[in-house]
Amino acid sequence: MAEITLTIDGKKVKGEQGDTILEVCQKNGVHIPTLCYHPALPPEGICRVCLVEVTGQRLLQPSCTFKVSEGMEVKTHSPNVVEARRFVVELILSDHPLDCMTCEMNGHCELQDLCYELGIKETRFPGVRHAYPIDDSNPFIERDYNKCVLCRRCVRACEYMNGVEAIGILWRGFETKIGTAFDIGLQDSPCEFCGMCVEVCPTGALTPIERKGQGREWEFRHVQTICPYCGMGCQLDLNIKENQIVQVQSVWDGPANHGWTCVKGRFGFDFTHHPDRLTRPLIKKDGQFVEATWDEALDLVTSRLGEIKEKHSSDAIGVLSSAKCTNEENYVVQKFARAVIGTNNVDHCARL
Ligand code: SF4
Ligand code: SF4
Ligand code: SF4
Known part of the structure; x- marks a missing residue:
């Protein structure tokens, strides 16, 4: 992308062809308040909170969608711009419950942050x-x-x-x-x-x-x-x-x-x-699962695998792993099957 030079709030800054004014401002540490803009979403210029003054443009322009050009002059906090932002936010507040005291998003609300930044306590536009x-x-x-x-x-x-x-x-x-x-x-x-x-x-x-x-x-x-x-x-x-x-x-x-x-x-x-979550191993005794220690459970598994291997060979045993495990855990499982038990009967639910 070709580099271009423009002036923002009286300072010469660099941007790239195709950048929006907001992107250039963000790269150069100039704050412009926004509301409908989200960096992970395509910009739409709906809320008009990010309006800026661009020399030669008759109207204020939304900085999140307006592209920069060589030599452009932008004012991000002129009196006109600030007044327009306050007007927009007050219009939003004219149809807003303002129950911040009990609102779940108090402290994590961009509208609240905007009002704080612009010093807005109430709206001039009471109505329906x-x-x-x-x-x-x-x-x-x-x-x-x-x-x-x-x-x-x-x-x-x-x-x-x-x-x-x-x-x-x-x-x-x-x-x-x-x-x-x-x-x-x-x-x-x-x-x-x-x-x-x-x-x-x-x-x-x-x-x-x-x-x-x-x-x-x-x-x-x-x-x-x-x-x-x-x-x-x-x-x-x-x-x-x-x-x-x-x-x-x-x-x-x-x-x-x-x-x-x-x-x-x-x-x-x-x-x-969840209270039903298993946090200790269970061993079946007399047809019922009862809680056991990890030592008891692992001793039982070791002795039963040993018995089966001796009686029916290693290939009588199969090991199933899970996609919920990490790659490292799955590696250890197959290593255990091949090197300790001696079987290639290893499978994984992600293959299904
Ligand atoms: S305020 Fe929330 S619910 Fe309303 S349009 Fe924006 S993202 Fe959607
Ligand atoms: S939760 Fe439903 S409405 Fe919300 S983004 Fe996902 S699919 Fe869409
Ligand atoms: S915290 Fe935000 S969403 Fe909740 S009432 Fe206040 S301004 Fe509205």
């Missing part, structure tokens, strides 16, 4: 507000469209990241809302509950049901880990409070999944704390 019923009819995602800012991030995530297109824009004008075809519940739509819409939503419009009432954002400890479900190796960011997983979030630079997860990785973590 929506009173949508809260939809918690599915087991994973609560939808409160009273808090929706119509940024379409969820729609883009569903289309471009999961490739499902379960949701889109319904109706027009003040009645515009996000929904499924015929406005049916997510559970009756093509939704796969990957949770990417929740992950990219900038407000409390979409929240994971499992997280509700489990704690405030600043109480969580973050631990990056690999999903335990399959051999894909998706990276996850666990929100943990008091040693319990409260929510799974995306790791955008995870090399295997780039932030995407399936329903199991995103919402299937409750097994970790």
